[in-house]
Amino acid sequence: MPIYEYEPVDRDCFMCPNRIEVIQDIGAEPYKFCPYCGLDVKKVVSRATFKVGNEPTADKAAKKGFTTYKRAEKGVWEKAAGEGPDIITGTKEDLEAVEAEKAAKPKILDLNDVE
Numbered sequence: 001m002p003i004y005e006y007e008p009v010d011r012d013c014f015m016c017p018n019r020i021e022v023i024q025d026i027g028a029e030p031y032k033f034c035p036y037c038g039l040d041v042k043k044v045v046s047r048a049t050f051k052v053g054n055e056p057t058a059d060k061a062a063k064k065g066f067t068t069y070k071r072a073e074k075g076v077w078e079k080a081a082g083e084g085p086d087i088i089t090g091t092k093e094d095l096e097a098v099e100a101e102k103a104a105k106p107k108i109l110d111l112n113d114v115e
């Protein structure tokens with residue numbers, strides 16, 4: 001399942017590091033309130049942690065409250081540093097969505113071929 005990130009609305013959260021990562025079903029109702037402190041939050045990023053950072057920066061990211069995952073095998077990510085579950089397993093639908101995104105080529109305009 002994809003990971004969604006939330007941040008507090010117009011204030012600092014006193015119980016979480018101002019950014020909450022939640023694993024939710026695609027199309028699930030977004031959280032309106034922080035699951036830790038119950039105050040209002042807004043969704044900021046979808047699937048951010050599917051873009052895996054370099055390992056040496058994972059600890060740095062963890063200090064800032066981010067969780068870094070690295071791909072262990074197809075559809076399986078292992079936590080490198082930070083809070084959160086140790087292992088994330090993508091569903092077949094997630095993997096297909098990721099593959100489709102990769103397969104979509106950007107449109108390139110050939111300037112020699114403009115009519």
Ligand SMILES: [Zn+2]
Nearest residue numbers: 013016034037
């Ligand atoms: Zn909170």
